[in-house]
Amino acid sequence: MKQKILLYTENFPPIEGGSGRWFWELYNRLDSDKVVIVTHDVKGCSDIDASVDAAVVRIPLQSPEWGLKSVQGLKFYWRSVLALKRLVKQYDIDEVHCGRVIHEGVTAWLLSLFTGLKYRCFIHGEDVETAATSREQSMMVKQVCKHAHTLICNSENSKNLTQKLGYDSGEKCVVLHPGADVERFVPKPLDTQFRNAMGWADKFVVLTVGRLQQRKGQDYFIRALPDIVKAIPNCLYVVIGSGECKGELVELVEQLNLHAHVQFQAGLDDQTLISCYQQCDRFVLPNRTIANDIEGFGMVLVEAQACGKPVVAGDSGGTRETMKIGTTGHIIDCSTAESIAKEIVPILTTPSLSPDVYREHVMSHFTWEGHLGKFIAIMDE
Structure with missing residues (x-):
């Protein structure tokens, strides 16, 4: 792998959740000089950041509004696009990997409109299905998926959902299941x-x-x-x-x-x-x-x-x-x-x-x- 990657995700340890742990496990196994992790700034993150060989940058990545029609949402995406643009330039990034379609994927899509940024987006299933219930969010997801280089789905089910909802014709979706650390998760006798x-x-x-x-x-x-x-x-x-x-x-x-x-x-x-x-x-x-x-x-x-x-x-x-x-x-x-x-x-x-x-x-x-x-x-x- 020659390209330098910026992982852009709100969900990352110590925030609980399977997707955050997936990202920690996966990107921590790549060459550290090829990865920069940009994630949400939370309390108690120093131990986690120390466990990652790659550079970790903590910035605010939460907003009460993720839509583009609200003033709060527009302000959030404006700040996020500027911050992501600065980090892409600072670390000489070749492509951005977005933890979700909304909101991380939206930020990458907006930046790509002005810079031609190459980005890939993770799909978890519930994210695209929930977005489909909102006309505004559905439009946003369609644009994110349309301009993404690859849509990395965590299961065949998520891939099928993405295609069924019309977000991808089947050309961009690939399936990559999460796994387990088999060195740590091992059988043990009765204790x-x-x-x-x-x-x-x-x-x-x-x-x-x-x-x-x-x-x-x-x-x-x-x-x-x-x-x-x-x-x-x-x-x-x-x-x-x-x-x-x-x-x-x-x-x-x-x-x-x-x-x-x-x-x-x-x-x-x-x-x-x-x-x-x-x-x-x-x-x-x-x-x-x-x-x-x-x-x-x-x-x-x-x-x-x-x-x-x-x-x-x-x-x-x-x-x-x-x-x-x-x-x-x-x-x-x-x-x-x-x-x-x-x-x-x-x-x-x-x-x-x-x-x-x-x-x-x-x-x-x-x-x-x-x-x-x-x-x-x-x-x-």
Whole structure:
């Protein structure tokens, strides 16, 4: 790869989320002298920035308005275009990689109108589907996609959505699945000391890792727990993450008197989080579609399999692309609590296979090294 790249993304650690971690994993594996990362300025970012070999530039990248019709939106894009132009010149950048179509892609598109800037844009699925509900945002996305050199989709599902919505005819879309760090996400023997410390002793631990938001489905899984507990009395649902639905989920646990069967965790360090993957019994992402908000892929499902765990996910978005259905994982209907309970109990009560079976699927399809090769090939086309 000869070109010098500027990654332009609001979502990047320490901001939580799969796309930010994807960017950290991917761009941190490229030659550091070929990458500059421009991301949002947040508190507590010094440790993350120190872990990245490439140059990291922190600037304000948040706005209450992303449209071009509002004064706030216009001011935001004006400042963003000027800042991006300055950074492209300062670091002698050949092309910009945008973390999303809106707003990062819009900024790159606007700059390209005046400078001929070459840019590529990541597509996550929920971004283009949500934009399609707004005439203004849909117009913006069409222009971003029209002028982009490549649209990097995180799944076949996201690619199909982009084409179905008329944002690309099929010439620009390429699929690059996120992966897992197979050196860190590894199977481990039962660690009784860790499980005891976490309050998991003698529990059948079902784990979910992800932002606490409706489409992740933690709420419906909690509603399904009374029926699940009838079949698995020692079931403990461990929810790791933070987000806007935390209060609602805590209240739901209180209403259903499920304190003994639900545990919330947040702010865990990386090693403790990985240990949770390694020491749980099953991993579930009970995602569902909320209006036009979908799960584009589901990195956490890949990470769980890398740790030798069977996975279960909702039949929405690109989650089925993370697993070998029927062997390393199952897809179920998570649109209601009743359907979750009905379909997941037989899965949870079936003995799991050897951890090697789940890990081998990841080793064959989702290592970062393999994805890095695909990414570089895309850049060199």
